[in-house]
Amino acid sequence: MNLRKYLKVYKKFLHTSLASELEYKTNILIDLITAILSLIGSIFLLSIFFQNNGYIGGWKFEEALIIQGIYTVLNGITNTWFNPNLTEIVKHIREGTLDFVLLKPIDSQFFISLKKINPSGFLEIMLGFCLLFFCVRINQINLNLSFLTLSLITISCSICILYSLWFFISTTTIWFVKTWNAIEVLRSFLYIGRFPLNSFSFSLRIFFSIFIPIAFITTIPSEVFLGVSQLWKILLEVIVATVFLKTSRKFWLFALKFYSSASS
């Protein structure tokens, strides 16, 4: 893979999608307001849960805010990259415009995963990081190199798992054509990621760890933040992320063999 070329193309993707989005200023403004209101609403909801009992699943409110912070960062990434690109796959396949992507001398997964960008998601990412910084302060977390490295690794793994799940569902469009509902179900499950895994029953914890690995997406990075995560959990998250990423890649290449293009 020619890294220089891919960086050059990604720079163009950024430029064109930012320019496209900036054509509609009001839309961006509404998106930004929505992101702020959504974060305030989520924190308010969380505080209601903690009103009667100071702990949920062994987590204090201040600690649970870390999960909310990580969720906000991930939701920002979802809104910035995954939502504008991966929902477009369904359109590409239904309307046959995937033809143009497949005939370009560039990796098709790279193209359809990163072509667009929604700049209003950046605010959500920034808000998420601000919330995490606030949590570091109130939980008196010691900011050192190993903490930052482990946080970066686990958050990156969470992004990979989330992307792979979404991409996997979008790929099934090649056979089923319409998969909007499955993506909505996935988004609904992600809301669950705002709460500590221990706050659910044993069976749900198993479900959210094995079948839809929400647990890996927010809880493990939060445990790293609090310094209570065990090494095996971090390693497991790295393995799960690698397996998910590789499987989604293989699944995409396999699915393309069944792509029949839309009729003209």
Place this chain on the structure above:
Amino acid sequence: MVQNIIDVRNLSKSFDISSKEPGLKGTIKHFFKRQTKSLKVIKDISFEIQEGEIVGFLGANGAGKTTILKMLCGLIYPSEGSIMVSGYLPFMRKENFLKNITLIMGQKQQLIWDLPPIESFYLNASIYDLDKFEAKRRIKKLSEMLEIDKELFIPVRKLSLGQRMKSELLAALIHEPNILFLDEPTLGLDINAQRNLRKFLKKYNKETNATICLTSHYMKDITSLCKRVICVHEGTVSYDGKLDLLLKKLSPVKEILIVCRSEEDAIKLENYGFNVKNKIKNEITIKIENNSITSSLKTILNNFDIEDLFINEPPIDEIIGRVLIKKDYEI
């Protein structure tokens, strides 16, 4: 020696198609138990195309033209048979193969809707790994050839269909491919835009010796661009050869309307031995075989007092229309 750039041998393609009975009962039945059957849309076809040729694919809707084009450019996997395009197996979609080809579809667009076309051109240039100066040079050259230099900076959504199509062509040709697959490129364009597009394609072919495979329902596209046509009928090749030979075969006679000076001359002409179609007063219409037109006209002009004369060619759409519904044409 001109080489074959496209080589297709015993190519077939089948699709699984599901069918649904009408009404609510049919819908429920279709939801729970889908009846699918394998439909062979391309049946054992073979042909070669030489470098620099412009070949028109003719056929009714659903005959299989677009499926053939999509297999040639590597979008669809063939079920049986082999395809070699420019020395590559198309469905492997190797980088060097993709840099050699382009696909333009009249009904689909790749330009970024909210931005001026120049942004899409530079994006494509980066995908094809062209540096900024080379991209600029090619955009300038192609925009002058296509006469769209003024529209480069206007958002795509504000351009007319003709301007958009020209921009699509520029976006698809920025990497200077030597094989062009065009699927109804003039669809929906007005007469002038169609003519300009054809003019451009002719010039591009002449200047670059690019091979062009074209499907179109506008016969003018085919007659002005293609010397060779491949007629596709229900997934099989019903004719592969020169267009003028096909037209001669399908239309062996011409109709000649002769206006005589007097009705007596018209009667004399009627009885001379020509194949008369009809006669109204001093106007007589006769049918003459293509190979005896010159001698017959000489006879008429030397022996009769003629006021005017019209040679009527049957409309090409009508002739080609006959090809689309017939299975075999032996020339």
